[in-house]
Amino acid sequence: MSTSVAERLAAVRRRVEEACARAGRPVESVTLVAVSKLKPAALIREAYAAGQRDFGENYAQELRDKAAELAELEGLRWHAIGPLQTNKVKYVARVASAFHALDRVEVARELSKRREGAPPLPCYAEVNVGGEATKSGLEPAAVGDFLARVRELPGLRLVGLMSLPPPTDDEALARGAFRTLRELAARHGLPELSMGTTHDFELAIAEGATVVRVGTALFGDRA
Ligand SMILES: *Cc1c(COP(=O)(O)O)cnc(C)c1O
Numbered sequence: 001m002s003t004s005v006a007e008r009l010a011a012v013r014r015r016v017e018e019a020c021a022r023a024g025r026p027v028e029s030v031t032l033v034a035v036s037k038l039k040p041a042a043l044i045r046e047a048y049a050a051g052q053r054d055f056g057e058n059y060a061q062e063l064r065d066k067a068a069e070l071a072e073l074e075g076l077r078w079h080a081i082g083p084l085q086t087n088k089v090k091y092v093a094r095v096a097s098a099f100h101a102l103d104r105v106e107v108a109r110e111l112s113k114r115r116e117g118a119p120p121l122p123c124y125a126e127v128n129v130g131g132e133a134t135k136s137g138l139e140p141a142a143v144g145d146f147l148a149r150v151r152e153l154p155g156l157r158l159v160g161l162m163s164l165p166p167p168t169d170d171e172a173l174a175r176g177a178f179r180t181l182r183e184l185a186a187r188h189g190l191p192e193l194s195m196g197t198t199h200d201f202e203l204a205i206a207e208g209a210t211v212v213r214v215g216t217a218l219f220g221d222r223a
Helices: 005-023 041-049 060-069 086-092 105-114 140-151 171-187 201-206
Strands: 031-035 054-057 077-080 096-102 121-126 156-162 192-194 211-214
Touching (some): 005 031, 041 060, 054 060, 060 086, 086 105, 096 156, 121 140, 140 156, 140 171, 156 171, 171 201, 192 211
Parallel strands (some): 054 077, 077 096, 096 121
């Protein structure tokens, strides 16, 4: 692919701006997280040089290693966006600026413990609004109890809900899933909505996303 990361970033930013304009929302109300999983540190440096500061990683060790390798990039924020096993929490608890895939109390407890002495970690509870049997995330009906248990833990700050609905070309279906997440978050008093990827971030913004997680459109296909 001949297009540079900087050009792709500019194109995605423009699409975010246009989606915000259509929705009557200020562009500052949406944070673009550049999902760099499985991509080399060199591409992250290129995006950083073009002004990008928020990066998303799925895998605990990969996040740890990249954070170490890129430690000199001041102001870079790492978003842990993939499911975590309890024994891998230690790799991300300190370097992450936010965790987007909280759906197990044991992981929350471990994060809470490992975050001791540091500022509280902003967390998003992941909800399965696509109704898929195989996917991670809480059932919508389980969200209330889960939030109540996590809210008791020090070191974590619940800020919103996150979802990764299955990609679909059915616009109404995609918007419906995002709307479900928005309504759930509102019901539980959570202001942030982490939803939307390369395939559907504009629809997510139309439905109120405050964080979109975009990988492929910025860094190309993953092997
Ligand atoms: C990989 C991933 C993304 C980015 O997906 P793209 O289709 O590459 O934009 C966003 N969120 C999560 C949780 C992911 O795992």
